[in-house]
Amino acid sequence: MSFTETTRARAREIIARYPADRSRSALLPLLHLVQSEEGYVSPAGVEFCAEVLGLNKAQVGAVATFYTMYKRKPTGDYLVSVCTNTMCDVLGGQVVYDTLAEHLGVGHEETTADGKITLEHAECLAACDYGPVMTVNYDFFDNVEPQGALGVVQELQAGGRPMPTRGARLCTLKEMAVQLAGFADERNDAVADGGPGEPSLRGLRLAEQHGIAVAGYDPKTPIRSKAEADRAAAEAKAKAEAEKPAPAPEKAAEPAKADPTAKADTAGNAGAAEPATPAAASGSTAPDVKAPDDKSPQLRTAETRQPDARTAVADAPGTKVPVDGPAPAPRDARAAEAAGVAANPPAGDGKPAGDDAGAQERNLKDAEAGTDADGADPADANGTGVRK
Numbered sequence: 001m002s003f004t005e006t007t008r009a010r011a012r013e014i015i016a017r018y019p020a021d022r023s024r025s026a027l028l029p030l031l032h033l034v035q036s037e038e039g040y041v042s043p044a045g046v047e048f049c050a051e052v053l054g055l056n057k058a059q060v061g062a063v064a065t066f067y068t069m070y071k072r073k074p075t076g077d078y079l080v081s082v083c084t085n086t087m088c089d090v091l092g093g094q095v096v097y098d099t100l101a102e103h104l105g106v107g108h109e110e111t112t113a114d115g116k117i118t119l120e121h122a123e124c125l126a127a128c129d130y131g132p133v134m135t136v137n138y139d140f141f142d143n144v145e146p147q148g149a150l151g152v153v154q155e156l157q158a159g160g161r162p163m164p165t166r167g168a169r170l171c172t173l174k175e176m177a178v179q180l181a182g183f184a185d186e187r188n189d190a191v192a193d194g195g196p197g198e199p200s201l202r203g204l205r206l207a208e209q210h211g212i213a214v215a216g217y218d219p220k221t222p223i224r225s226k227a228e229a230d231r232a233a234a235e236a237k238a239k240a241e242a243e244k245p246a247p248a249p250e251k252a253a254e255p256a257k258a259d260p261t262a263k264a265d266t267a268g269n270a271g272a273a274e275p276a277t278p279a280a281a282s283g284s285t286a287p288d289v290k291a292p293d294d295k296s297p298q299l300r301t302a303e304t305r306q307p308d309a310r311t312a313v314a315d316a317p318g319t320k321v322p323v324d325g326p327a328p329a330p331r332d333a334r335a336a337e338a339a340g341v342a343a344n345p346p347a348g349d350g351k352p353a354g355d356d357a358g359a360q361e362r363n364l365k366d367a368e369a370g371t372d373a374d375g376a377d378p379a380d381a382n383g384t385g386v387r388k
Contacts, residue, residue: 003048007037011052014182023053027063029181031070036177040071069180076111076118077172078156082134082149084121092145093132097121099146100153117156129199130165137176139164142197166197 010033018025027049034045041064049060064070071079082088082097097119104112104119111118127133130142134149141152142165155162161170169190171179179185207213224232 003034003037003044007033008052010181010183011048015052017182024055027053027055027060028067031060031064032177032181035070036174036181038074039174040073040075073109074111074115075173076116077174078116078136078170079118079120079138079173080134080136080153080156081120081122081125081138083123083125083127083132085124087128088125088132091131096132096134096144096146096149099150103150103153117153130197136162136164136170137173139167139170140197141165166200 011030014029014033015023015026030049030052031041031045034048035041038045046057046060046064049055050057053060065072080100082093082100084093084097100119101107104117106112106117106119109118109120122135125133125135125140127140127142130140132144134141134144134152136152136156141149141162144152152162164170168185169187171185171187171190175185175187
């Protein structure tokens with residue numbers, strides 16, 4: 001599949017969010033981006049992500065198959081997820097799921113014939129205080145009962161968009177994938193719809209009831225923009241610098257006097273005290289910096305790990321980054337295999353590889369002749385003629 005220019009422009013914008021040598025971090029939002037165009041992460045989507053990030057398809061596929069939000073086969077416009085984990089199951093979550101599965105005629109991760117609804121059971125939707133819960137494209141419907149959940153699904157089938165219990169207005173899975181890739185919802189007033197759930201507000205209600213508030217907090221304080229915050233920080237810094245007292249003038253250093261009690265060392269350095277520190281010897285005033293070997297192995301590994309051959313080598317002295325070389329030609333591979341086979345003949349007669357059959361036969365003949373390998377009588381254990 002050839003992705004649209006809009007998708008490619010958005011991909012460049014996503015990659016630009018990260019440092020040049022850490023572009024691999026853009027993989028997660030990029031997978032959401034390709035899913036927003038196709039409705040799932042197809043082989044073409046994997047290839048696209050690998051192409052723009054300079055990775056191979058196996059690296060991209062390993063990530064795409066790890067997270068459940070990346071779908072590997074075509075998914076409906078509305079992904080209905082019903083929590084069947086412990087808390088929701090006790091409250092009736094499994095009954096809700098079974099009701100929807102029977103009505104839609106599909107099972108877990110299956111899509112209706114019209115391609116509109118995909119059903120799945122979820123292990124946990126992190127909303128136990130609202131259980132049982134289900135989500136439609138990750139927007140919550142709380143405290144659902146079988147008939148209430150069925151009503152939501154029937155409205156979706158009729159072309160409607162039921163309002164979630166909390167959160168913004170419902171959108172399709174592709175539209176949600178755009179938002180998960182890091183782009184704002186472009187629908188007018190979509191975010192203004194809905195609101196928080198009552199259990200989430202319980203703590204605020206209790207604080208208000210008992211007069212609990214953060215010390216010095218004024219809810220009417222306006223939130224400053226980044227430019228205003230930067231300007232205020234620069235003014236505060238300039239004010240602090242102006243109020244800082246001027247440094248006292250330094251006194252001229254007196255010449256060092258030799259210690260008459262100091263003993264000459266074996267090299268003839270009379271009056272030598274303890275060796276000078278590296279800073280004194282070099283005249284440098286730079287602070288000491290720990291050597292790279294003092295870093296934890298995990299940190300050194302993270303600094304030197306390279307997502308691809310074009311990534312700049314990390315600043316870690318003494319480290320070498322492996323770079324994949326060109327693959328051997330089939331002709332060379334066959335020659336290497338033939339050489340290995342020739343150097344390692346297979347064992348025969350049930351003997352392990354490497355056994356010397358000639359030595360075994362010689363030892364057997366010596367035993368039958370009544371002498372050991374040196375020709376001595378085995379009865380003479382120590383060469384003295386005394387039989388043990």
